Amino acid sequence: MVFPSEDGVVRAVDGITYEVHGGRTLGIVGESGSGKTVSSLTTLGLTRREGARISGRIVFEGKDLLTLGEEELRAVRGNDIAMIFQDPLSSLHPLYRVGRQLVETVRAHGDVSKQQARQRAIELLGLVGIPDPARRVDSFPHEFSGGMRQRAMIAMALANEPKLLIADEPTTALDVTVQAQILALMERLQRELGMAIVMITHDLGVVAEMADEIAVMYAGRIVERASAARIFAAPEHPYTWGLLKSIPRLDGPREAELVPIPGTPPSLISPPSGCHFHPRCPYSQPEHERVDPALEPLAGEPGHQVACLLQADVRARLWRRLAAGGTPAQALAEVGQQGERA
C-alpha cells in the first residue's frame, strides 16, 4: 500500500499478511504512523483513490476484495464487513437523528420497509445497551454521551450482522469505566453473532483483554505475530519488549522504572534501511543496517513469527534479563559476557 504525498511517496503499509477466523479476535498494535489504520481502511477499499498503489491480495470468504469493482465492494462493505471508528462524534452525522442514520444503514443493504427498518433500529439500540431505545431512536447525536455515541456506532456497524468487524481504536476517546462496558459489549456480541474482530489499538491493556492473536506493527510492517498469551509472556521482538517496558502497570511494583524506547517513530517516506527498527534498537548490530529481516516462524513454535536479525538464543537471554527488571544496557552487558560471537 503506497500513497503519494507532497513530500514523496509514503509506504504506509509494506507487505503485511494476516488472517482472522470467525469468532476470533486479532489485535493489531502499534504507534501512530505504524500503518495499522491504513491496512484496515484498505481492506474496506477506503484508500482507493488517485495515485494510491495497492498490491497484494485481501481474501474475504474466498473472494479477493482488491479485484472487486466499486459496486460489488459496496455490497460487501457495511454488510459483511463493518468498521467502528475512534471518534464517534465525527462519524455520526450531527444533523440527522440517530435512528434515521441507522435506518439508512439497514435499508442500504436490505430490501425492507421504513417501518421494519425503524423497528430494527430500535432493536439494535437495545442490543448495544442504550436505555429506553424506543425514545432514544429519535435523539440527535449531540444528545448522547460519548459512551452512548460509541454504542450507537457499534449498533450501526452491527446493523447487517457483519461477519467481520474492524474496530479502530474503538475506546480510545472514552473513560475507563465506559471503555470496560464497550469492550464487554463487543465480547458479548461476538459470542452471540460469531463474528471475527480486528481490533486496532495502541493500548496493550485493551488487546490483552480482547485479542486471541496479536500482530505488532512498526513502520508499515508486522514485526511480530503470536497468540496474546505468548506476546505478553514470551515476546521476541525488541520493539515489543520496548512497548511492554514503557507502560506503567497497575499490577506491578509502583516504583518500577519505565524504560522508554529512545528516538521517535521513523518517517514512512524514507524509512531506515535494513531492519526498520535498527536506529531505535538498543541491541542492533552493524549488519542490521543493511539486512532486512523477514517475518519468520520460531523454531518449534510455528504460530509465533518474528522479524528480527538477532539470534534466537540471544533474544531469549536478553528478554530473560529484561523481564527480571533489567535495563537494556544491563541485558546487553550480560549477554555480551556470555561469549562474543561474530
Added chain:
Amino acid sequence: MRASEDMAGGAGPQPEGPLVRVRDLVKHFPLTRGIVFQRKIGAVRAVDGVSFDIERGETLGIVGETGCGKSTTARLIMRLLDATAGGIDFEGQDITGAKGARLKAIRREVQMIFQDPYSSLNPRKTIGSIIAEPFAIHGLLREKGERGREVQRLMETVGLNAEHYNRYPHEFSGGQRQRIGVARALALSPKLLIADEPVSALDVSIQAQVLNLLRDLQRRLGLTVVFIAHDLSVVRHMCDRVAVMYLGKIVEIGPSDALYDFPRHPYTGALLAAVPVADPSKHGSERRLLSGDVPSPASPPSGCRFHTRCPKAQELCSTREPLLEEKSSPVVEGSLGGDGQAGTRVACHFPLSREELAQMGVRSGG
C-alpha cells in the same frame, strides 16, 4: 524561626505548612437561556466543595472521568478561573481574590503543562523565544545574552538539543514538543507545577520518555507537582498521594500505596476494576462493571452523588451526603503510610471491605 500559629503571614518565606491549601472550593458555570437578555436557568456544578492540601515536594494526583472537575480544580488553583466560593491559600496567604501585580507574582510561582503539545505552542515562534517568553513577561534577565544562555540551559535540563533553539515547533515530534512545554514551565523556577494530562496525547514509547523526565525533574528540583490524568496506571506510577473525583467532589484521597492497595470508595474500586491489565494470564475473574453514564453535573443526584450507580447504595445514601473522613476497616493493615497516615479518607457511608474488593475483580497491587 518557629511559626507560632497558622496565620503567621508577613515577610519572609515560611517553610512550614502545606504549599497550597484548598478550602471548600466551589466553581459553578451558569447555564443561561436567551441571546440578548440572558436569564440564568441553572448552573453546571463543575467543582462543588473540595478541600485538600498540597504538601511541599509531593506529587499529588487527581483522577476521575470526563467532567468530574479535575481540570477545573487545576484552573482554579492557577487562578485562570475565579472561584464561586471557597478559598485557596498559597504559602499561607489567601490568593482567592488576588488581582493585578499580586496575581502576576503568583503566576510566577505556579506554572502549567498542557495536554496538547500541538496547540499549546505558537507555531510562528522559535523554540528559543517560546521558552524565553516567561522572562519577557516578567521582565527578567534583561540582557539578551543572559536569556539565550538560560534558554539553552533549560533545553538541556529537559533533554533537548540546545542547538535547536532557533527551530520552529513543527520541526519537533510530539514528545519533544511536550519537553518544550516542560522547559517553558520550569523557566521561572516555579514552586508548583500543574500538569494537566501531560502524556495522554503521546504514543506509548514517547509517553514513557516524558513521564521519566517529569519524575526525574521532580526529584532533582524538589518540585511540588499536581498531576492530573485519567489513566490510573500513570497516576499510580507518578504520584505520592491521589485524590479521586466524581461529579465535582473528592470521593477518596490518600497515599498512593494505600489507595491502590485498598480503595474504600466503591467508585475508586470500580475505576480500578475497569482498567485493562496488559497480562492475559490475569484475566480469569469476571469484572464487575459500572452501569449507566455519569449523571449531569447541572443536576447532580441528592445525597451521595454516586448512589445512582453504586452497587452498595442504600436508603441513607440518597438522603445524606457522606463526609470525607477516615474509616476504620475490619481488617486493618498495620504498617501503611509513613507519617501516621494509616489509609485513605473516603466519602462513603458503606466503604468497601477486602472481600467486596476481591469480588469486583480489581487486579492492582504488586
